[in-house]
Amino acid sequence: MNSEDYSHYENMALQEFYKDIAVDTITGHEEIKNVIYVDQTSIGKTPRSCPATFIGTFDHVRKIFAGSTESKYLGFTPSYFSFNSKK
Incomplete structure (x- = not known):
């Protein structure tokens, strides 16, 4: 995954996180140092x-x-x- 894809997924994750929160402001998200995108594709030897x-x-x-x-x-x-x- 290139850095452009990473930024896109990071942005999507933050938008999804914030979408249902009924507050005026959120602080502290600037401290998030890493976002790891994980989809539902099977990994390892078993789909579980x-x-x-x-x-x-x-x-x-x-x-x-x-x-x-x-x-x-x-x-x-x-x-x-x-x-x-x-x-």
């Missing part, structure tokens, strides 16, 4: 593959879960919360 795993989103979620007091007590690491975990 989760795009969020391919772009790294769940890496952050697993770290948050593993950082909870209960997870630390039980010895759960981020890998425990993986879709591929055998636990």
Whole structure:
């Protein structure tokens, strides 16, 4: 994807995000550093593959879960919360 396409998709994503919000102003969107466009095309070996795993989103979620007091007590690491975990 070239930078022109990227800007187009970034613009579309922001417009979609704002369209149903009933507020006068929105601030902070200037701090968005990255937008990743993901469509519904199959990825991986199965049509049930989760795009969020391919772009790294769940890496952050697993770290948050593993950082909870209960997870630390039980010895759960981020890998425990993986879709591929055998636990």
